[in-house]
Amino acid sequence: MPSHTPPALQASAAAWVPAHTQSPPANEKVLLWDIFCRVIDNYGDVGVCWRLAVQLALRGHNVRLWLDDQRPLHWMAPGAAQGGWPGISVHDWASAQHAVPVPDTPLADVWIEAFGCDIPSAWLQSQVDAADTQGRRPAWFNIEYLSAEPFALRSHGLPSPVLQGPAKAWTKYFFYPGFSPASGGLLRRSDPQAAQAPTWADPELTAFAPKACGERTVLLFSYANAPIAALLQALTDTGQAVQLLVAAGQSAQTVRDALAALPDGRCGPLRLRFLPYLPQPVFDRLLALCDFNLVRGEDSLAQAVQAGKPCVWQIYPQDDGAHQPKLQAYLETLAADASLRTWHTFWNGGLTTNTAPQALAWPWEPDSAWPSNAADLAARLAQNTDLCSQLIDWAVQRTVHPSAPQG
Secondary structure, three states, rough: OOOOOOHHHHHHHHOOOOOOOOOOOOOOOOOOOEEEEEEOOOOHHHHHHHHHHHHHOOEEEEEEEEEOOOOOOOHOOOOOOOOOOOOOEEEEEHHHHHHOOOOHHOOOOEEEEEEOOOHHHHHHHHHHHHHHOOOOEEOOOOOEOOOHHHHHHHEEEEEEEOOOOOOOOOOEEOOOOOOOOOOOOOOOOOOOOOOOOOOOOOOOHHHHOOOOOOOOOEEEEEOOOHHHHHHHHHHOOOOOOOOEEOOOOOHHHHHHHHOOOOOOOOOOOOOOEOOOOOOOOHHHHHHHHHEEEEEOHHHHHHHHHHHOOOOOEEOOOOOOOOOHHHHHHHHHHHOOOOHHHHHOOOHHHHHOOOOOOOOOOOOOOOOOOOHHHHHHHHHHHHOOOOOHHHHHHHHHHHOOOOOOOOO
């Protein structure tokens, strides 16, 4: 499949793929991880799993990533599917489904089932047989969806006995990412240069997102049902010079549809730039640079809040309305003020007017506390133990001492 990523960005891959990985601390065992992911839609699931794989590899661990659709990696992580990232190998889900490589594949130390997917039964049977032969069992985790709801904190880390199948009587553990120190934490940025502050002069950005002097920059990454026409009108009405960076995919199509509905296909002084599909580290850098991020799903939200910039989250809509309590729990965690709640209500379809309400506040307004509040939130989140570190700690306890009590 041809990549959606421009050649210039593909050529710069060496800038964010390490030449070598770090060695784990002396007291940390090097582990082999199997991460299983089914790519349902919107690429958030594979985005989270790839980010976790990268962070594990950067810490010296080895990862086998099992995907039923490798196509998103062509632009998210160019070269990954071909073995271009040290410590990570990418495998077809179908191979595990038929246990094709099992005879030549060593038993992992850790199994990750992402977002409720089940390890293919043929693979599970063969690996249970190998575990019985070797007298050890992999640590087994089910990484759930990001949530600030109380049930997620209550359920985080709980054991789940396996009641049937080849691994009957084994135990897996629930891991809930979250914003609280009592949760599973969040994944950090996944590029080796994460500690370096990005700038608009970075060559990976200037080709498609040059910033004019005095111009505010807004990143738009949304689902198809976002109130795009109202957003464009609201940005135009601010009178502020704004560059809107539109993510590829649903966001771009929805913006183009909204522009087509305008009398002259224009939206005044607002400058629109349509982004290509971007490698994950490049997208992370944009989140850290933009004045305002409109994000969707889970991975982009986690990175946006940790970037310390004002952001609004479009939560994935569910037919039964289960997304609304999840959104409210997130706002409670943030101790969101009235203006932030108004923004989230508007951006998640709570207002039916064709234009954005006058109550919408912008983070660059002189009296806005939004930027400082966003920076404070990022500082608090930085004090929490990240998800990758927590998983390693749990896994080491359950693989080095497999017969020890597991709580």
